[in-house]
Amino acid sequence: MKELPKSYDFKEVEEKWYRFWEEKGYFRPRLDPRKPKFSVVIPPPNVTGSLHIGHALNNTIQDILVRYKRMDGYDTLWVPGTDHAGIATQNVVERELAREGKTRHDLGREAFLKRVWEWKERFGNRIIEQLKRLGASCDWSRLRFTMDEGLSRAVREVFVRLWEEGLIYRGDYIINWCPRCHTALADIEVEHRPTPGKLWYIRYPLAEGQGEVVVATTRPETMLGDTAVAVHPEDERYRDLVGRKVRLPLLGREIPIIADPAVDPEFGTGAVKVTPAHDFADFEMAERHGLPRVKIMDEDGKMTPEAGPYAGLERFEARKRVVADLEAQGFLARVEDYEVMLGHCYRCDCVVEPLLSKQWFVRTKPLAQPATAAVENGFIRLVPENWNNLYFDWMHRIRDWCISRQIWWGHRIPAWTCEDCGKTSVAREDLEVCPECGSRRIRQEEDVLDTWFSSALWPFSTLGWPEKTEDLRAFYPTSVLVTSFDILFFWVARMIMMGIHFMGNIPFRTVYIHALVRDEKGQKMSKSRGNVIDPVVMIEKYGADALRFTLAALAAQGRDIKLSEARIEGYKHFVNKIWNAIRFVLLNLKDFRPRELPLEELPLVSRWILSRLSYTVERVRDRLEAYEFDQAALAIYHFFWHEFCDWYIEAAKLYLRGEEARKATQEVLLRVAEASLRLLHPFMPFVTEELWQALPHEGESIMLAPYPRAEEFPQDPEAEEKMSFLMEIVVALRNIRADYNLHPTREIPAVVLSEKKAWRDLLQAEAPLVKLLARLSELEVREAGRPEAAASVVLSEAEVFVPLSGLVDMAQELSRLYKEKEKTEKELSRVETRLNNPQFLAKAPSEVVEKEKARARELQEKLQRIQENIRRFEALKS
Ligand SMILES: [Zn+2]
Numbered sequence: 001m002k003e004l005p006k007s008y009d010f011k012e013v014e015e016k017w018y019r020f021w022e023e024k025g026y027f028r029p030r031l032d033p034r035k036p037k038f039s040v041v042i043p044p045p046n047v048t049g050s051l052h053i054g055h056a057l058n059n060t061i062q063d064i065l066v067r068y069k070r071m072d073g074y075d076t077l078w079v080p081g082t083d084h085a086g087i088a089t090q091n092v093v094e095r096e097l098a099r100e101g102k103t104r105h106d107l108g109r110e111a112f113l114k115r116v117w118e119w120k121e122r123f124g125n126r127i128i129e130q131l132k133r134l135g136a137s138c139d140w141s142r143l144r145f146t147m148d149e150g151l152s153r154a155v156r157e158v159f160v161r162l163w164e165e166g167l168i169y170r171g172d173y174i175i176n177w178c179p180r181c182h183t184a185l186a187d188i189e190v191e192h193r194p195t196p197g198k199l200w201y202i203r204y205p206l207a208e209g210q211g212e213v214v215v216a217t218t219r220p221e222t223m224l225g226d227t228a229v230a231v232h233p234e235d236e237r238y239r240d241l242v243g244r245k246v247r248l249p250l251l252g253r254e255i256p257i258i259a260d261p262a263v264d265p266e267f268g269t270g271a272v273k274v275t276p277a278h279d280f281a282d283f284e285m286a287e288r289h290g291l292p293r294v295k296i297m298d299e300d301g302k303m304t305p306e307a308g309p310y311a312g313l314e315r316f317e318a319r320k321r322v323v324a325d326l327e328a329q330g331f332l333a334r335v336e337d338y339e340v341m342l343g344h345c346y347r348c349d350c351v352v353e354p355l356l357s358k359q360w361f362v363r364t365k366p367l368a369q370p371a372t373a374a375v376e377n378g379f380i381r382l383v384p385e386n387w388n389n390l391y392f393d394w395m396h397r398i399r400d401w402c403i404s405r406q407i408w409w410g411h412r413i414p415a416w417t418c419e420d421c422g423k424t425s426v427a428r429e430d431l432e433v434c435p436e437c438g439s440r441r442i443r444q445e446e447d448v449l450d451t452w453f454s455s456a457l458w459p460f461s462t463l464g465w466p467e468k469t470e471d472l473r474a475f476y477p478t479s480v481l482v483t484s485f486d487i488l489f490f491w492v493a494r495m496i497m498m499g500i501h502f503m504g505n506i507p508f509r510t511v512y513i514h515a516l517v518r519d520e521k522g523q524k525m526s527k528s529r530g531n532v533i534d535p536v537v538m539i540e541k542y543g544a545d546a547l548r549f550t551l552a553a554l555a556a557q558g559r560d561i562k563l564s565e566a567r568i569e570g571y572k573h574f575v576n577k578i579w580n581a582i583r584f585v586l587l588n589l590k591d592f593r594p595r596e597l598p599l600e601e602l603p604l605v606s607r608w609i610l611s612r613l614s615y616t617v618e619r620v621r622d623r624l625e626a627y628e629f630d631q632a633a634l635a636i637y638h639f640f641w642h643e644f645c646d647w648y649i650e651a652a653k654l655y656l657r658g659e660e661a662r663k664a665t666q667e668v669l670l671r672v673a674e675a676s677l678r679l680l681h682p683f684m685p686f687v688t689e690e691l692w693q694a695l696p697h698e699g700e701s702i703m704l705a706p707y708p709r710a711e712e713f714p715q716d717p718e719a720e721e722k723m724s725f726l727m728e729i730v731v732a733l734r735n736i737r738a739d740y741n742l743h744p745t746r747e748i749p750a751v752v753l754s755e756k757k758a759w760r761d762l763l764q765a766e767a768p769l770v771k772l773l774a775r776l777s778e779l780e781v782r783e784a785g786r787p788e789a790a791a792s793v794v795l796s797e798a799e800v801f802v803p804l805s806g807l808v809d810m811a812q813e814l815s816r817l818y819k820e821k822e823k824t825e826k827e828l829s830r831v832e833t834r835l836n837n838p839q840f841l842a843k844a845p846s847e848v849v850e851k852e853k854a855r856a857r858e859l860q861e862k863l864q865r866i867q868e869n870i871r872r873f874e875a876l877k878s
């Protein structure tokens, strides 16, 4: 039998086994038609990314599920891949160019794209390598990229079909625009922040007769693009004015006063300006009233010729000039301070402008309806289910999806416009001539598709669609999607829409939504706070197993995960504990011969550990099926550490001494150890493989061994009840030892009283075990008759005594306790003085105050314990 080194070198082991698994092709599905299927697609990380703690959690959970199902007899596929991440990647390369003093325009589109591809080839695989370090058992032979050939074909097919079905259109639309990045932004890409601003009240004189309407605005320069003034239809103040006209200050244009229920009579004066080309609500109001849209600002954030004398001015300069002119000409009624919610670009932090622009859209309502129904009818289950309401709410409020982006890196829109006939054609293959008129003077659309467009197809495009592949047949719909909630709408909802529309079936049956990983105080991790925990550094320091187990053990549903390095270090101890336990088992298997388990002949403690294992297996499986990874991890942890190591391994030492008992105990030790490793494998793949290979085992790899079943081990409630009783006795004796400061290695006598004959018989029968575990010199069991001068603990069905005469020098012990009491009181009084000092409370950081308070509580508790002990010794002395 192989002997294990004393301490565990995870670095060498992790690398060795990952290579072994990959070379053996264990990550690939067998494509065995008799086996049930389990499939997962990875949420594709950005090619620009490197593994952060959120990825580590997300992929640990996926790997736990995939390894569990693979061991449990499923033909399993985990499809990996990366996302081209439009703006993010383009920005990285543009920054690189900027260092060379160039812009993408200097290179031109083609050369720039070549440069991005080169960047991707060089750096785009970093995160893949990091996922391997984590132990992810993805099928790397099926690695995909959202811009690879197959996926690009899927994107084009989807675009063309949606166009043919009338679900893609081109139109004017008001969008969020970043004048610096020069692109449309999705709502989620705009960060709204409260910012101190102003509310300007502007007089609009009536076109005919006397009088005026005063409107309030936070963006006065947009008044140049006003095409109406609106009031609420029931607003008495303006009833007579509706239908009349006002003259637009500075430009002199006449515009109507309209009534619309969307106007809030409480805002400003109750009359608002309507600027359809530069405001979302106004755009919609203009649609309802057929108002013209006047675009006074362009894509660079400069004023257009429509802005008259302000044409060419930069937007903030224009604001200053407009306000100055309004004031000079007497149109400015008043100005108030006002807090505005200002939108900022998530990439460059520039102030975003709502802007009218020609964009491509997906008509979303017809796609959203079946996607909503799929969740309503339970075909797709969101876990935890409290996300349902948010999902439904989003789906009901859904707007058409603006899919065009004004960048170069991405799927270029397959539409060509003819310079001769003016028609736009969409095609599966690149066009050379206009299909309408035969002209060769055609131009392809410059825009590319929103990155989410290709990720929306991910569950079927990665399996080979639009080809009818074996993978699609076998693995679609996928089993579960593991994701965080922040992309529930932008990604998950759209995959559901596209999956149902193009596959006629949902893309996944379950969506497991995990929490966000925060620091130990619950704060978001960020570079500026300096509280980032880098998973790659953690893997280097503690090993992937420790990191994975920590993340799983903290992954309670619906709660933010509070992570600290100390936790990971803590679970590294667990890895060492496992190592040492299996090492002990191995050291005791030197003369081992496999044999049947003589169940009836096994000692109580062996029947107990097998039963505990069976219930633990049941619980772990049950919690994994419920996506309660923390509960599953803690069940294993508790069993392995607090039942197998703390009790069974200690008890086994008694039986390993015998002849027949030794053989049976070896068998139990091996079976429990081996099954525990299999149970643990999905959480800690590396150390379990290393140890499993060292134990006698069947098969090539623990990865392919069957996941334990509760039926493998007999459940024995009677043995459990008896062991609980014995363990209670042992714990009581250990507590007495601690209370009276009796050294753990010193043997002590004990007396147990119980009125129940069954318990007395049990104690007699198991006396050697109890004596071993509690380190007793003798154990006396009685029905009645409390011993003199003894420490005691009362249990529900027994009373436990340790006669102290001869064991403890009462006087010496008492003097020690009094000294300790004095010391503790002094320290407590110091801490309390500090806590009663108002200056300390006012000036010290709250963590320091909290720490002092905790210290005070600790000292109070300690003092209580000491006093309790003094009382005990005084009582015994008398
Ligand atoms: Zn920007």
Ligand SMILES: [Zn+2]
Binding pocket: 418, 419, 420, 421, 422, 423, 434, 435, 436, 437, 438, 439
């Ligand atoms: Zn044409």
